[in-house]
Structures are given as structure tokens and as C-alpha cells.
Amino acid sequence: MNWxxxxxxxxxxQLATQSxxxxxSSTRFGAEPNTQASAVDLAMPGMLPVLNEQAVRYAVLFGLGIGAEIGQxxxxxxxNYFYPDLPKGYQISQFEQPIVGKGSFTVTLSxxxxxxxxxxxAHLEEDAGxxxxxxxxxxSGIDLNRAGTPLLEIVSEPDIRSAEEAVAYLKALHTLVTYLGISDGDMSQGSxxxxxxxxxxxxxxxxxxxxxxxxxxxSFRFVERAILSEIERQSDILEDGGVIIQETRLYDAERDETRSMRSKEVANDYRYFPDPDLLPVVLSDETIDTIRASLPELPEAKCERFxxxxxxxDYDAKALCDSQAMANYFEEAANAGGDAKLAANWMLSELAAQLNANNLALHQAPVSAGxxxxxxxRIKDNTLSSKMAKQVFDALWQGEGEVDAIIERRGLKQVSDSGALERLVNEVVANNPDQVAQYQAADEGKQKKLLGFFVGQIMKASKGQANPKLVNELLNQALN
Amino acid sequence: MTQSIRSLASDLRQGKTSAVELTQDYLQRIQQLDGQLNSYITVAPERALAQAQAADDRLSKADAPLLCGIPIAHKDIFCTRDLTTTCGSKMLANFVPPYNATVVERMDANGAVTLGKTNCDEFAMGSSNENSFFGAVKNPWDLNCVPGGSSGGSAAAVAAALCVAATGTDTGGSIRQPAAFCGITGLKPTYGRVSRLGMVAYASSLDQGGVMAKSADDCAILLEAMAGFDPKDSTSSEHATTRYSEQLSTPIAGLRIGLPRQYFNDQLDTKMSGLLQDALRELERLGAQLIDIDLQQTGLAIPAYYIIAPAEASTNLSRYDGVRYGYRCSDPKDLQDLYVRSRSEGFGAEVQRRILVGTYALSSGYYDAYYGQAQRARRLIAQDFAKAFAQVDVIASPTTPGPAFGLNDKTQDPVAMYLEDIYTLAVNLAGLPGLSMPAGFYDHRPVGLQLLGNHFDEATLLRTAHQYQQTTDWHTQRPGLIAGGDA
Known part of the structure; x- marks a missing residue:
């Protein structure tokens, strides 16, 4: 049946504030338990919250980034609820008056x-321990290092219609927030x-x-799988004439299924009310304008510009704008190399393959954009053939130094001197009269194949350094 | 033992006494007399003497602050580093904070000597100091009477000269009512004037730290040391402070004092009324102008307060869960049991009552009818005062309906107890400053006249009280019962 x-x-x-x-307290991930928990985070008697203004700026940046209303x-x-990892017995959040109001977000599907x-x-709140x-x-132990880490909770409308749309939305959101620099977006660390x-x-x-x-x-993958398995579960129930119970479920990745988290949960009454320890956050037009002025170029605009x-x-531009680091790397390499298309190709093929194979992020790449x-x-000025360039790239990856030093050390200079090449071509042609005869008797299709033989001989004679383009030209002249 | 801070400061500088001697004298008095009063929960002789020694060193150099070497006490709601801070509760009977409240920090910085921590109603909830886990405090004027609450220990200790002055907190009258019952002067500053950091919260939007002393002059000196912006308290005000103690001598001729018809009505005890009229006539004689005014919304104060304060308290006190510090029940069988028993065993009856009331008031479906409505009432009360202060400089009223009542008289009737605060609650809701000063005796028990001021106008309240105290001697009278010792 159709659903x-x-x-x-x-x-x-999680917002990327320092404190x-x-x-x-520091928000750094991975410290020894409770080493980043101050008297405030521990909810010691008499302690009071003081709002981190950077978190407010980040939230506003997000709102401006999606063109949303900003709550002035x-x-x-x-x-209010009791839980051991919630030291105050309440979480400070925003309920009726959030910092970011209605907005929208457009994503491109496959x-x-x-x-x-x-x-x-989208509203600001504190993370629990x-x-x-x-x-x-x-x-059971309690680690309060995470307690009080700033969170921006971004709530979407029920506009998403498939797992694919959900993942596309999350990926685009991830790209946006990393562009804005408001979160490291590291899902493996719960960001x-x-x-x-x-x-x-x-x-x-x-x-x-x-x-x-x-x-x-x-993770994106778990979101996709959780949605698919939950769709299956719900449709099975509905098609059997059953009813769906409104409940909270957990996705179990190992069994690839969702299961009920609480069976007979009574609705929680959180008793929301304005926190009397904090003043309302009032943002003037000037403040919002100042934050707006600090907005970076966003992915869509950057993609169009590329x-x-x-x-x-379109494909290359999108792929390069996937992350700001990638886009920045591209622009630096393109400007330094004087050829954007080549820069894009090298990044999306060799560089991407190496990063992937070594499981590295771009900022960890041993080859710099410069x-x-x-x-x-060196490719453009014919010093390197593409085959040689690949060798140099590998050497760069191994940390063997700068491009020209590698070329020098490995003697990788391509021979593009037409006089020298002509002598080589003539020599090879003179030494292989049978093949020349065969070539000249062959039809066009066959000729192409035979040409490879001569090219191979010349490359061998030149120790691989002959400029293949020139060799082809000269051979054509010599044989026809 | 009846000397003012200025006179003690002068003696200390002239070498007539030393901070160590003074501290020893007070420690000795506490030892001799506090058995009858129970005004202290913790006395800290070693710490006090070390501070006194440091104060003497500082006094031997130039420019020591006025409070340097003056022995004071802190209400046991203010956190004191390395010194047990109980809030009058079993829940925190073992709690030793690793930090000082800003108020304590500032008093320390001024060289004041901390003798100990004074008794109070549990988490500052009460009007008689009978809600303390550490036992009731007795009124030094009549040991069968309460000292008022919740800062009852501070009031009794000041009145009985077991310290020169003390800090207090006031959420609905907790400085002014005990000051009135014990015959001393007490000031609750404007909300935001004194930092709440390290002052254990009862109702955050109403709580304010303040001072309790023998005279307005002493209060002014203390407030000067205590007041001012604290970046670690978001509700603390950046409004500039002033030299309160240097503005006391300006006469009050022409001062407009408003008398709310809703306070001075036929419900006021006639004897109280007579005493207060005498005090008002004295202020008039000093040149003040008495003007009848209206505070139409007076009737809203008690219901609004007893929704808002418990609502805030119910969540402020959620942190006492037996997990990280404070009382934990023995052998909890699961998490729920740990919460339920730690809190049921750790909190006293009045605290539990207010947590329940507050939880109910904030519950889904009741929020608008209770908390929302109380907030609207609160705004009306604030507007009421704003209108009044367009007409007058100061508002005068009784501090309490009568003098100190008997121990156990009202413990079985919470509503009768809540009505004790009828004159004091409204200013907390409006965030205004209020002062109580001794204005006579009712059957040998002191009564207070309350002066209310406009936002951040503590200076006028202190000056009015000081001028009154220049021509009257109610504030210099000390309880005979225990005025013995070496004073």
C-alpha cells in the first residue's frame, strides 16, 4: 500500500564557543570526567548563570544564515525535571520566546x-551531563563536563517526505553551520x-x-537507516490494521531497528517558566546588523560564484563548496596554479582519493593548496607530463619537499625541446623500417594502434621524459 | 558593646582597643549568652581571630576601611569559603562551600571580622525563625517570643550585642520584620543593588541581601561596603552606588512622606497606631511633610507573593537531590527512592509546603491562573508604587501588624504566619528598597516604623532614619534581660 x-x-x-x-568552564571534548565542571555547572548553592554572549551571536548568525526572523x-x-545528569533539576532553555523564529532552508536532492x-x-539551551x-x-557515574555546553535546537516543520530528503537537509544544515563557523559539526563527538x-x-x-x-x-547514515526502518515498522502496523502509539523510540544500529524507549511514560510536565536568574536577551537593530555584516559567503552563493x-x-562547483575548507583550498590552489579547471580536477580526483584512502580530513592533507x-x-608550462605530475603529487604527499625540488631531485623534467625530440623520432623511425612499412600500409584505425608502438619506443629512449603531445605531433609528421 | 561602628573604628585607630580584643570580647559574649538565644548556627573563633589579627596589621598602616576589624556575623544563607553554610536546613547541615558569596567577599575585603553564621528559617522561608533545623531563635527582649524571620538569628545577635552588625536577606520582609521585632535597624536594598551570587536562593526575583545593625549610620557604612554591580549576577544593577554614609547629616526638612490609607486603617492595632503616630509626628517636627496617599493594589501583595515565591523556590530547590552534595538518605534502593527520601528527610515542613505549592502553581493547566495572574498582579503593584513615588519621596508604614509574638503561637497556622508579612511583601514584588527602624515599645517589646523608597534611593531612607535617630533614643535601648556581660 502507498503511504x-x-x-x-x-x-x-553544539555551538563552538570556548566556554x-x-x-x-571550557567546552573542550574528551577531557577527564568532571574536570570541566565549575561550581555553576555543578549547581552548587548560590551559584548563578551568566549568559555567554558568543552563543547569542552564533544563534543570531544561524538565524540570519537561513533568513529567519530574529527574536529581538x-x-x-x-x-524542570529530575535527572542525575541535570544538576540544577532544570535545564535552562527557551520556550515561548526563542532567539530564532520562522525561516526556511532549500536543499538540492540527488x-x-x-x-x-x-x-x-531555533532556540538556545544548555546541554546536560x-x-x-x-x-x-x-x-552509575555522572560526568558533568558536557553540562552547560551551548546548544542550538533547530526545529523543522514536518515538511520532509523521505529519508533522502532528511539526509539532504541534515547535510546542507551541516555545511551551513560549519560555513558560519558556529559549530564544528562533528557528529562523532555529538556536536x-x-x-x-x-x-x-x-x-x-x-x-x-x-x-x-x-x-x-x-550520523547521517543512522538517520537514513532509522527512518527507513521506522517507515517499515509503521507501515507494517498500519497495513495490519493496527494503530501507532505516540512514543519515544531509540534507533539500535546493530539490529537496524527502532525500539520503544519508554513503555508507560506519563506525559512530562516540565513546568516551564522564565528563569528569574537571567534577564531577557534584547537585541537592537544595530547589534543584529553588526552580526549580519560578519556573515561569510554562504554555500549557495559561493557555488554560483565558482x-x-x-x-x-555544476557538479564540480557543488562538490568544492561542500565545505568551506574545501572551497578555500580550491581557490588558493586555483589562484596559485593559474588554472581553476585543473585545480578542481586534481582536488576531486587525486587529492580526494588520497584523503579517502588515508581517512584524513582536508585540513590534515600533507599537500597544501599552494x-x-x-x-x-609545472603542468601548464610543460615541465611535467600528467604522468610525471602524478609522481610529484605522490612525492608531495610523502612529504618530500616542494614541487621544484622534487622535479630536480627525481630528474623528472619533460623534454619539450623539438630539436632533441626530432632527433629521437627520426632515430626510432630509422631503426624500425618494418613497423614503418606496416604503419604506412594500415588503415586509419590500425595506424592509431601502431603509433603507440613508436610513442612507447620514444618514451623509453627518453627515459619517460619526452613531452607526449610533442612526440605525437612529430611522429605524425615523420610517418605521413 | 553599644558603640557605633564609627566609634569603634575610632577606638581601633587610637589604640584604645584592638580588633583581636574586640573579637575576643564578642566571642566571649556569644559563649556566655547565645545558649539562651540560639542566634548562631556556627561560631568560628579561629577564623575570626585570624581575620582580627590581619585587621590589626592593616589598621597599623594608613587608609584601613571603616569596617576594618569590626566583628560582624553573616546570615547562614551566605556562602562562606571553608565555613559550613547550612541555610538552616538539615539538607545542607554538612555543606562547606569552596567559595564566598560576593557579599562575604566584599565584607572580607573591607577587613570586617566574621564571628560566625547566624540562625535563620530554613532556606529563608519563615517569619519567626521557628523553621530552622537548628532550633528556634529567642527574642532577646523576651525569651518567650520569636525574633521574627527569616533573618531572626542576625536580628537577635545584633540586638543582644553578640556582633556589631550582621548581614541578612529579605525576600518578603526577612530583614525588616526581625529588625522591628528585635529593636534594630534593618535595610533591604533595591533589587539588584547587592549581588545575589553565593547567597543561596529562595525566590530569585525577590531575594535581596541587606544589612542589620543598631543604627541607620551603621547600616549606611555596611551598605557602602556591600552594594554594587557584580558581573557574576545577571540581575545585579549597574546603577551607580553612592556614599550613603556621607549623606546622613542633610536635614529632612521638606521631605514628603506618604502615608498609605490602606496601611494606616482601622485594622491596625490601636496601640501600634499610637506608637507609629508618635514617630511620624517626630518626623514632621524635623520638617517632613506627611501626605496621605493610596496604594490601591495592596490587597494583591500577599496572594501574588505566595504564588511567585513558592513557584521560584520549587525549582530553585530542585538542585538538592542527594546526588552531588548535601544530605543523602541512607541505602537508596533506586534513583527515585534517592530523590524522594533525600528530599523528604532533608527538607523541613515549611520548605516542603512551599515546594508543593510552587510546583502546583507552575503546573500545566494552572500556570496562567496562578503564576501568570500573580505576575500581572506584580506589575500592578509596581505601577501603584510608581504612582505614589511621583507624589512623595518616602512612604511610611508599620513594619509589622504588632510586636513579636510568642514562640509556637503561629506555627500551626501558616496563613496567620503569612499575614505577618502584610506590610513588607509589596516592596519585594516591586523591587523597591525598604528600611525598618525602632519606633517605640509595645508591652516592653520593640516595634518598627517601615520606610519605603524609590528605586536606588537607599540614601534617602538611611538619611531619614538617621535624622530620626538623632532626636530619639529607641534605637539605643538594649534588652535588659541579657545586657549583662562586660558591656
């Missing part, structure tokens, strides 16, 4: 279709976590079906 999938996503984004949202007066509320997804709101269930034998609200309905139905919420999914300024095709540019310069 329409209705998905809304809540993304919890926590309400205390001066936003309010922090207390969300078939080229464009899809606009509404953003309901972590319960450690296997650190201490026979007891971006996602709750999936999913329901099914008959195509054309105006009412939504009963939804389930899949909590805390932390196409017009560098003459790149070095790639210099390599391109």
Missing part, C-alpha cells in the same frame, strides 16, 4: 530537485544530534498520522 511519509527533525547543535553557555527579545526558561523545508524555530554506566563497577519525528498518512490526506519520536541519532568566476561545471598550485604551474 506518504511525514518527517520533522529537531537538530541539537559554556552559562559558566566560564528572547527569554530563557527553566525546563535528482536535482529543489526542496524547501520550513524552520519552525552524561551518565556513565560502566565506569564504576556496581554504580550535531538529531531527533526524528515521523508519521505516515495516505497520500492526499490532510491530517497527520500519529507520530513517533526517534531520539538522539548521531561557476561564473572559474567556469566550473603546493598543488605549484604542481599545476
Amino acid at each position: 506518504e511519509v511525514v518527517i520533522g527533525l529537531e537538530v541539537h547543535l 559554556k553557555i552559562f559558566s566560564g 527579545r528572547s527569554v530563557f526558561d527553566r525546563k 535528482d536535482g530537485r529543489r526542496k524547501t523545508i520550513g524552520i519552525t524555530r 552524561k551518565s556513565l554506566h560502566d565506569a564504576i563497577p556496581g554504580a 550535531m544530534r538529531c531527533d526524528i519525528n515521523l508519521s505516515l498518512r495516505r497520500p492526499g490526506a490532510s491530517e497527520f498520522g500519529t507520530r513517533t519520536e526517534i531520539k538522539n541519532v548521531n 561557476k561564473t568566476q572559474y567556469g566550473l561545471g 603546493q598543488l598550485g605549484q604542481l599545476i604551474v
Whole structure:
């Protein structure tokens, strides 16, 4: 049977501030448990929160980045519930007056279709700590290092209709927030976590079906798989005439299924109310304008510019704009090398392949954009054949020094001197009369094959350094 | 033991006494007399003497602050580094903060000597100091009476000269009401004037630290040391402070004092009314102009307060869960049990009552009817005062409906207890400053006149009280019962 999938996503984004949202503790990931928990984070008696203004700026940057309404007066509320990793017994969040209001976000799908997804709101809140269930034998431990890390919770409208759209949305969101520099977006460290609200309905139905919420999914792949398995689960139930229970579920990656997190959960009453320890955040037009002025070029605009300024095709431009680091690398290499197309090709083939093979991020690449540019310069001035260039690239990757030094050391200079090459060509032609005769008797198709023999001989004689383009030209002259 | 801070400061500088001697005298008095009063939860002789020694060193050089070497006490709501801070609760009976409240930090920086921590109602919730885990405090004027609350220990200790002055906190009258009951002067500053950092929260939007001393002059000196912006308290104000102690001598001729008809009505005890009229006539004689005014929304104060304060308290006190510090029940069988028993065993009845009321008031479906409505009432009360202060400089009223009541008189009737705060609550809701000063005796028990001021106009309140204290001697009278010792 046919079902329409209705998905809304809540993304919890850790903001890349140095210190926590309400205390001066560091937000660095991976420290020893509780070494980054101050008296404020521990909710010691009498301690008070002080808002980190950088977190506010980051939230506003995000809002401006998606063209959303900015809440000029936003309010922090207390969300009350008891849990050991929540030291105050309430989370400071924003409820009725969030810092970012309605906006929207357009993504491109694999078939080229464009899809606009509404953003309901984005609000600031503090992250909770972590319960450690296997650190201490026979007891649960609490690590409050994460408690108070600033989060931006980005809530989408239920506009998403498939796993593919969900992943495209998340990837585009990831690209945007890293461009804005407001988050490292590192999903493996929990910098971006996602709750999936999913329901099914008959195509054309105006009412939504009963939804389930899949909590805390932390990779693109898991989001895709969680959605697919939940669609299957819900459609199986509905097709058997069953009903969906509104509940919170967890995605179990090992078994590739979602399962109920709480069976008989009563609705939590969080007793939201404005936190009397914090003043409302009031943003003047001037403040918002100042933040707007610091907006970087965003992915879509950059992609368009790459196409017009560098003459790149749509595919290459998009691929290079996938991350700001990639785009910056490209522009530096293209400008240093004087050939954007070559820079793009090298990045998307050799460089990408090496990064992939070595499981490295771009900023870890041993070949700098300047070095790639210099390599391109030597290709352009005919010093290197593409085959030689590949050798030099490998040498650069191995850290053997600068481009020209590698060429020098390896004696990799391409011979482009037509006089010298002509002598070589003539020699090879003179030494192989049988092949010359064969060539001259052959039809055009056969000739091409036989030409390879002569080229091979010449390259061998030149120790691989002959400029193949010139060799071809000279051979054609000599044989025809 | 009845000397003012200025006179003690002068003696210290002339070498008539030393901070160490002074501190020893007070420690000795505490030892002799506090058994009857129970005004201290913790006395810290070693720490006090070390501070006194440091103060003497500082006094031997030039430019020591006025408070240098003056022995004071802190309400046990203010966190003191390495010194147990209980908030009058079993929950924190073992809690030793690794930090100082800003108020304590500033007093220390001024060289004041901390004798110890004074008793109070648990988490500052109460009007009689009978809600302390460490036992009730007795009123030094009548040991069968309460000293008022919640800063009852501070008030009793100042009145009985077991310290020169003390800090207090005031959420709905907790400085002014005990000051009135114990015959001392107490000031609750404007909300935001004094940092709340390290002052354990009861109701964050109402709590304000303040001073309790024998006279307005002493209060002014203390406030000067304590007040001012603190970047670590988002609700603290950047409004400039002033030299309160240097503005006291300006006469109050022409000062407009408003008398709210809603306070001075036929519900006021006639004897109280008579005492207060005498005090007002004295202010008039000093040149003040008495003007009848209206505070139409007075009736909203108690219901609004008893929604807002418990609502905030219910979540402020969520952190006491037995997990990280404070009381933890023995052998919890699971997490729920740990929470339920730690909190049920650690909190006293009044605290639990307010947590329950506050939780209810914030609950989904009741929020608008209670908390939302109370916030609207609060705005009306603030507007009421704003209108009044367009007409007058100061508002005068009784501090309390009567003098100190008997121990156990009201413990079984929370509403009767809540009505004790009828004159003091409204200014907390409006964030205004209020002062109580001794204005006579009612059957040998002191009563107070309350002066309310406009935002950040503590100077006028202190000056009015000081001028009154120049021509009256209510504030110099000390309880006979325990005025013994070497004073």
C-alpha cells in the first residue's frame, strides 16, 4: 500500500564557543570526567548563570544564515525535571520566546530537485551531563563536563517526505553551520544530534498520522537507516490494521531497528517558566546588523560564484563548496596554479582519493593548496607530463619537499625541446623500417594502434621524459 | 558593646582597643549568652581571630576601611569559603562551600571580622525563625517570643550585642520584620543593588541581601561596603552606588512622606497606631511633610507573593537531590527512592509546603491562573508604587501588624504566619528598597516604623532614619534581660 511519509527533525547543535553557555568552564571534548565542571555547572548553592554572549551571536548568525526572523527579545526558561545528569533539576532553555523564529532552508536532492523545508524555530539551551554506566563497577557515574555546553535546537516543520530528503537537509544544515563557523559539526563527538519525528498518512490526506519520536541519532547514515526502518515498522502496523502509539523510540544500529524507549511514560510536565536568574536577551537593530555584516559567503552563493568566476561545471562547483575548507583550498590552489579547471580536477580526483584512502580530513592533507598550485604551474608550462605530475603529487604527499625540488631531485623534467625530440623520432623511425612499412600500409584505425608502438619506443629512449603531445605531433609528421 | 561602628573604628585607630580584643570580647559574649538565644548556627573563633589579627596589621598602616576589624556575623544563607553554610536546613547541615558569596567577599575585603553564621528559617522561608533545623531563635527582649524571620538569628545577635552588625536577606520582609521585632535597624536594598551570587536562593526575583545593625549610620557604612554591580549576577544593577554614609547629616526638612490609607486603617492595632503616630509626628517636627496617599493594589501583595515565591523556590530547590552534595538518605534502593527520601528527610515542613505549592502553581493547566495572574498582579503593584513615588519621596508604614509574638503561637497556622508579612511583601514584588527602624515599645517589646523608597534611593531612607535617630533614643535601648556581660 502507498503511504506518504511525514518527517520533522529537531537538530541539537553544539555551538563552538570556548566556554559554556552559562559558566566560564571550557567546552573542550574528551577531557577527564568532571574536570570541566565549575561550581555553576555543578549547581552548587548560590551559584548563578551568566549568559555567554558568543552563543547569542552564533544563534543570531544561524538565524540570519537561513533568513529567519530574529527574536529581538528572547527569554530563557527553566525546563524542570529530575535527572542525575541535570544538576540544577532544570535545564535552562527557551520556550515561548526563542532567539530564532520562522525561516526556511532549500536543499538540492540527488535528482536535482529543489526542496524547501520550513524552520519552525531555533532556540538556545544548555546541554546536560552524561551518565556513565560502566565506569564504576556496581554504580552509575555522572560526568558533568558536557553540562552547560551551548546548544542550538533547530526545529523543522514536518515538511520532509523521505529519508533522502532528511539526509539532504541534515547535510546542507551541516555545511551551513560549519560555513558560519558556529559549530564544528562533528557528529562523532555529538556536536550535531538529531531527533526524528515521523508519521505516515495516505497520500492526499490532510491530517497527520500519529507520530513517533526517534531520539538522539548521531550520523547521517543512522538517520537514513532509522527512518527507513521506522517507515517499515509503521507501515507494517498500519497495513495490519493496527494503530501507532505516540512514543519515544531509540534507533539500535546493530539490529537496524527502532525500539520503544519508554513503555508507560506519563506525559512530562516540565513546568516551564522564565528563569528569574537571567534577564531577557534584547537585541537592537544595530547589534543584529553588526552580526549580519560578519556573515561569510554562504554555500549557495559561493557555488554560483565558482561557476561564473572559474567556469566550473555544476557538479564540480557543488562538490568544492561542500565545505568551506574545501572551497578555500580550491581557490588558493586555483589562484596559485593559474588554472581553476585543473585545480578542481586534481582536488576531486587525486587529492580526494588520497584523503579517502588515508581517512584524513582536508585540513590534515600533507599537500597544501599552494603546493598543488605549484604542481599545476609545472603542468601548464610543460615541465611535467600528467604522468610525471602524478609522481610529484605522490612525492608531495610523502612529504618530500616542494614541487621544484622534487622535479630536480627525481630528474623528472619533460623534454619539450623539438630539436632533441626530432632527433629521437627520426632515430626510432630509422631503426624500425618494418613497423614503418606496416604503419604506412594500415588503415586509419590500425595506424592509431601502431603509433603507440613508436610513442612507447620514444618514451623509453627518453627515459619517460619526452613531452607526449610533442612526440605525437612529430611522429605524425615523420610517418605521413 | 553599644558603640557605633564609627566609634569603634575610632577606638581601633587610637589604640584604645584592638580588633583581636574586640573579637575576643564578642566571642566571649556569644559563649556566655547565645545558649539562651540560639542566634548562631556556627561560631568560628579561629577564623575570626585570624581575620582580627590581619585587621590589626592593616589598621597599623594608613587608609584601613571603616569596617576594618569590626566583628560582624553573616546570615547562614551566605556562602562562606571553608565555613559550613547550612541555610538552616538539615539538607545542607554538612555543606562547606569552596567559595564566598560576593557579599562575604566584599565584607572580607573591607577587613570586617566574621564571628560566625547566624540562625535563620530554613532556606529563608519563615517569619519567626521557628523553621530552622537548628532550633528556634529567642527574642532577646523576651525569651518567650520569636525574633521574627527569616533573618531572626542576625536580628537577635545584633540586638543582644553578640556582633556589631550582621548581614541578612529579605525576600518578603526577612530583614525588616526581625529588625522591628528585635529593636534594630534593618535595610533591604533595591533589587539588584547587592549581588545575589553565593547567597543561596529562595525566590530569585525577590531575594535581596541587606544589612542589620543598631543604627541607620551603621547600616549606611555596611551598605557602602556591600552594594554594587557584580558581573557574576545577571540581575545585579549597574546603577551607580553612592556614599550613603556621607549623606546622613542633610536635614529632612521638606521631605514628603506618604502615608498609605490602606496601611494606616482601622485594622491596625490601636496601640501600634499610637506608637507609629508618635514617630511620624517626630518626623514632621524635623520638617517632613506627611501626605496621605493610596496604594490601591495592596490587597494583591500577599496572594501574588505566595504564588511567585513558592513557584521560584520549587525549582530553585530542585538542585538538592542527594546526588552531588548535601544530605543523602541512607541505602537508596533506586534513583527515585534517592530523590524522594533525600528530599523528604532533608527538607523541613515549611520548605516542603512551599515546594508543593510552587510546583502546583507552575503546573500545566494552572500556570496562567496562578503564576501568570500573580505576575500581572506584580506589575500592578509596581505601577501603584510608581504612582505614589511621583507624589512623595518616602512612604511610611508599620513594619509589622504588632510586636513579636510568642514562640509556637503561629506555627500551626501558616496563613496567620503569612499575614505577618502584610506590610513588607509589596516592596519585594516591586523591587523597591525598604528600611525598618525602632519606633517605640509595645508591652516592653520593640516595634518598627517601615520606610519605603524609590528605586536606588537607599540614601534617602538611611538619611531619614538617621535624622530620626538623632532626636530619639529607641534605637539605643538594649534588652535588659541579657545586657549583662562586660558591656
